[in-house]
Amino acid sequence: MDLYEYQAKELFGRRGIPVPAGGVATSPEQAREIATGLAAPVVVKAQVKTGGRGKAGGIRAASGPGETEAEAARVLGMDIRGHVAHAVLVEAATTPAEEYYAAYLVDRAEGTFLAMVSRHGGMDIEEVAASDPDALVRLPIDPLAGVDADTAGLLAEKAGLPPETAKVLHRLWQVMVEEDALLVEVNPLVRTADGRIMALDGKVTLDGNAAFRHDREPPAASGGLEDRARAKGLNYVKLAGRVGVVGNGAGLVMSTLDVVAQAGAAPANFLDIGGGASAQVMADGLEIILSDPDVRSVLVNVFGGITTCDAVATGIVTALHQLGERGLSRPIVVRLDGNNAEVGRRILSDARHPAVRQVFTMDGAAELAAGLAAGA
Amino acid sequence: MAIFLTKDSRVLVQGMTGAEGTRHTARMLAAGTDVVAGVTPGKGGRSVDFGERTVPVLDSVTAAVDGTGADVSVVFVPPRFVRAAVEETIAASVPLCVVITEGVPVHDAVRLRALAAAGRTRIIGPNCPGLISPGQSSAGIIPADITSAGRIGLVSKSGTLTYQLMYELRDLGFSTAVGIGGDPVVGTTHIDCLQAFQDDPGTDAIVMIGEIGGDAEERAAACIAERVTKPVVAYVAGFTAPEGRTMGHAGAIVSGSSGTAQAKKEALEAVGVRVGRTPSETARLLRSALERAAG
Numbered sequence: 162m163d164l165y166e167y168q169a170k171e172l173f174g175r176r177g178i179p180v181p182a183g184g185v186a187t188s189p190e191q192a193r194e195i196a197t198g199l200a201a202p203v204v205v206k207a208q209v210k211t212g213g214r215g216k217a218g219g220i221r222a223a224s225g226p227g228e229t230e231a232e233a234a235r236v237l238g239m240d241i242r243g244h245v246a247h248a249v250l251v252e253a254a255t256t257p258a259e260e261y262y263a264a265y266l267v268d269r270a271e272g273t274f275l276a277m278v279s280r281h282g283g284m285d286i287e288e289v290a291a292s293d294p295d296a297l298v299r300l301p302i303d304p305l306a307g308v309d310a311d312t313a314g315l316l317a318e319k320a321g322l323p324p325e326t327a328k329v330l331h332r333l334w335q336v337m338v339e340e341d342a343l344l345v346e347v348n349p350l351v352r353t354a355d356g357r358i359m360a361l362d363g364k365v366t367l368d369g370n371a372a373f374r375h376d377r378e379p380p381a382a383s384g385g386l387e388d389r390a391r392a393k394g395l396n397y398v399k400l401a402g403r404v405g406v407v408g409n410g411a412g413l414v415m416s417t418l419d420v421v422a423q424a425g426a427a428p429a430n431f432l433d434i435g436g437g438a439s440a441q442v443m444a445d446g447l448e449i450i451l452s453d454p455d456v457r458s459v460l461v462n463v464f465g466g467i468t469t470c471d472a473v474a475t476g477i478v479t480a481l482h483q484l485g486e487r488g489l490s491r492p493i494v495v496r497l498d499g500n501n502a503e504v505g506r507r508i509l510s511d512a513r514h515p516a517v518r519q520v521f522t523m524d525g526a527a528e529l530a531a532g533l534a535a536g537a
Numbered sequence: 538m539a540i541f542l543t544k545d546s547r548v549l550v551q552g553m554t555g556a557e558g559t560r561h562t563a564r565m566l567a568a569g570t571d572v573v574a575g576v577t578p579g580k581g582g583r584s585v586d587f588g589e590r591t592v593p594v595l596d597s598v599t600a601a602v603d604g605t606g607a608d609v610s611v612v613f614v615p616p617r618f619v620r621a622a623v624e625e626t627i628a629a630s631v632p633l634c635v636v637i638t639e640g641v642p643v644h645d646a647v648r649l650r651a652l653a654a655a656g657r658t659r660i661i662g663p664n665c666p667g668l669i670s671p672g673q674s675s676a677g678i679i680p681a682d683i684t685s686a687g688r689i690g691l692v693s694k695s696g697t698l699t700y701q702l703m704y705e706l707r708d709l710g711f712s713t714a715v716g717i718g719g720d721p722v723v724g725t726t727h728i729d730c731l732q733a734f735q736d737d738p739g740t741d742a743i744v745m746i747g748e749i750g751g752d753a754e755e756r757a758a759a760c761i762a763e764r765v766t767k768p769v770v771a772y773v774a775g776f777t778a779p780e781g782r783t784m785g786h787a788g789a790i791v792s793g794s795s796g797t798a799q800a801k802k803e804a805l806e807a808v809g810v811r812v813g814r815t816p817s818e819t820a821r822l823l824r825s826a827l828e829r830a831a832g
Contacts (some may be wrong), residue, residue: 267643269788272722304647305655341644343721370787371642373617396785400777411719411785412695412748415774416813419798419816422777429780434786436639436678436696437557463698466666466680467561484573499700500680523701524817 162367165208167250169363172340173347175188176332178361183252192233196226196253202254205232207239207246212285217241220253238380255361257351261322262286263330264335264346265302274302274337278320282349296321308334326350327407329358338521345504379525386449395432402427403534405450405459405491407443409434414515420524427530437467443476443481451487459493460530462523464506470497478512492533493517496526538739539670539713540690540730541633541659542604542609544657549574549601549631551622553585554594561613561637563587568681568788570674581651586614598622599631609633611667611676614786616640619663623649627658634723635660635676643787644721653724660724662789665698666716677716679703685710689823692727692732693746694753694786698774698816702744705820709827712740719786720749727757735765742768742827744819745810749775750788762808768826769813771805772819773798788811 164172167185182199186192187335195204207219214220219241221232225501239246245255252290260282268275279297281289290297298320302308308316313331317324327349337345344366351361362387366369390397396411400418404426408414411433430453434446463473471527481488493516497505509519522528546566552558553575566572566587575585581596593684594627595601598610610626612619612634619641625817626634627649634653634820641663653660661668672686679696684703687710699716715730717723727745743765747754754773761769775784775791776798783790791797802812811826813819 218708267647269721270756276766304644304651304794338644341642343643344612368643370640374642393778398782398784400779404558408697410695410697411789412693412746412774413697413701415695415748415778415789416698416701416772416816423814428777431784448672451659455664464697464704464732466697466700471805497685522817524802524815 163210164365164367165210165248166206166363167208167248168362169365172365173284173360173363176335178329178332179357180363181252181255181361183250185248185250186233186236187248189230189234189237192228192249192251193226196223196229199251199253202226203229204254205229205250206250206252207236207241208248208250209241209244209246211242213246214241215280219246240280255351255359256354257349257361258354259352260349260350261326261351262289263333263350264267264344265334266344268301271301274305276300276302276308276316276317278322279322282351286348300509307338312399317475323352326358329360332372336365340365341368342366343368343375386452390432392451394442395434395446395449397449398431399453400428400430402429403455403457404530405429405453405456406462407432407434407450407459408462409438409464410436410501413462413464417460417523417527420527421460421531424528424531424535429453435469438472440472440476440479443473444480447477447480449485451484451491456491458491458530458533460526461493462526463497463499465497465499465501465505469501470499470500471508473497474505474508477517478508478514481516490514491516494526494530496521496523538737539673540733540737541715542668542674542675542676542713544569544668545720546609546676547571547573547605547607548609548611548674548676549576549598549607550603550611550613551576551626553592553596554575554580555613556615559585559774560690564678564681565675566590567790568669568675569672570676573607574601575600582707598625598631602629607631609635609676612636612638613795616642620645620649623660625738626651627652627656630657632657632659633662633676634658635665636660636668637665637677639664639776641720643720643722645719649735650722650724658699661715662718662723664720665718665723668713668715670713671711679716683707683733686709687740688741690730690737690740690743691715691746692730692743694715694748695746695774696738701816702746702772702820706744706823712737714740719788721751721788728760731757731760731765735767742765742823742830744823745769745771747771747773748786749778749784750790750796751799752795755804756806758804758810761810768830769810770822770826771810772816772818773801773812
């Protein structure tokens with residue numbers, strides 16, 4: 162779960178990592194109010210979970226409350242690379258004397274954590290790595306020892322940062338560990354003209370699986386199908402095509418999307434009913450997919466393991482019964498294999514539902530679903 | 538032969554008295570696994586009746602190891618208890634610990650991996666279906682009846698794709714099939730399994746299943762080029778996955794230009810690994826690779 166910049170800075174502030182004074186606003190009037198409490202000049206920053214805000218005009222300077230209100234009005238609602246700015250961060254402007262880069266992240270390949278620190282900040286870290294590789298220090302972090310004050314000092318020294326940055330590097334590690342973060346990045350970390358070290362930006366990704374250890378507000382719901390699916394324990398991702406895809410297991414569903422694409426159609430979604438899914442879960446999944454008006458045909462691809470095919474077949478029959486007329490609106494191609502496949506197939510054929518067609522291979526089922534979507 | 542798990546493996550199940558633990562213990566027993574004990578803190582002294590076999594429940598892994606000689610642990614406990622459960626297994630020096638649980642925090646996985654590396658335990662998972670050496674033993678939840686013993690080795694990030702490929706190649710059979718899990722950090726990697734299959738005289742060819750996210754497949758390609766002489770075919774899921782969206786598995790996400798299925802396919806093909814576009818094509822490639830090796 163990616164945090165907005167203002168949320169990241171709240172976490173920083175709570176742990177004594179200096180950030181510019183400011184606040185978050187969702188209306189121009191609110192932005193004006195925040196600016197009134199700050200010494201001019203201020204900056205107005207679009208809160209979107211994507212890079213390239215500055216180039217897109219999402220970061221504006223303002224000299225006082227009036228200008229802040231006007232700039233906030235321009236930025237709020239702005240679309241930046243597909244992300245709409247619903248909020249702005251209004252902050253006291255800071256003039257850096259020097260800019261650095263600091264991050265902790267999960268090193269998947271080594272199965273550990275990695276510190277990345279550079280004396281060049283404010284730019285894309287890939288550019289730094291390419292133009293001046295020596296300026297980017299990468300240090301694996303022993304997960305059992307972590308980053309203590311000494312390690313933080315060593316990091317600062319190796320990267321050529323002033324010693325007073327070590328305290329911030331140490332506290333950023335505490336954010337990483339105590340918040341169960343997968344990424345903590347500050348770019349730029351700055352030294353101001355009067356010698357203060359400050360995080361001018363912040364990017365934090367939290368591990369949703371660790372939510373049980375933290376008292377966090379749940380992410381704001383958009384009210385869409387993805388939220389409805391999540392509430393039912395389904396893993397659903399909306400895509401741009403016409404063939405609805407539901408299956409068991411992330412790998413098999415991803416593979417099914419690929420096979421549908423190969424058959425010449427674009428998948429409308431990814432929906433994983435998970436391992437050990439009951440008939441009810443299958444019914445919920447089908448109901449979600451048929452709620453999407455973009456869907457022209459549905460492909461159910463199940464390889465029974467923990468999830469048994471008879472449960473899946475029962476779920477399909479239940480869902481179609483509940484959906485009534487809506488269940489007849491689009492064809493459903495079903496492929497069942499694995500545990501209790503014979504029983505599942507029989508349940509479906511006995512039900513004789515006019516929308517359901519069974520195909521016994523994954524490739525064949527994908528071809529039929531793709532063809533039906535094209536013909537619809 | 539087989540890797541990591543044989544007919545002599547003595548398996549204990551952490552969380553055996555839970556619903557999933559009980560259900561899958563019964564399946565493991567039916568697959569021929571020598572399940573010697575269950576571990577549930579606070580329930581020691583009881584036993585669970587599985588029909589032909591009654592399995593004792595003990596309070597701690599150490600007690601189970603001392604009492605039964607268990608050398609494999611399969612973990613079915615909820616995510617919040619996984620860290621403590623596996624730490625206990627590592628402390629008891631159990632050689633193999635298979636973590637089925639989905640939703641384990643990455644910080645816990647990193648910590649357990651470091652502890653395991655410092656000790657004598659190999660972790661498989663978390664968030665994996667486990668492993669099966671057909672006809673010998675099964676540690677986890679892979680259905681035992683879709684295939685039989687043979688000479689193909691399989692390593693996969695995905696549970697259901699493991700089943701799919703085992704089914705496609707059921708006439709050939711498998712030495713061992715290992716589901717390593719789809720999380721960002723797992724205890725055992727593709728490379729670990731490739732090396733073990735290379736060293737296993739009972740394995741003639743290897744199927745490797747990857748998916749989007751990370752660079753494990755690219756690293757596996759480098760390993761294959763250097764150290765694997767047996768035929769390897771691969772399948773990579775997620776060609777249609779959009780950037781920035783997690784596709785079910787916590788680790789299955791394309792970030793920027795990295796982690797795409799296309800990049801993984803190209804890295805593997807560059808070292809001579811043939812990569813199927815579908816599971817069925819992958820199975821065909823494996824058959825032709827075996828024919829070439831025989832001819």
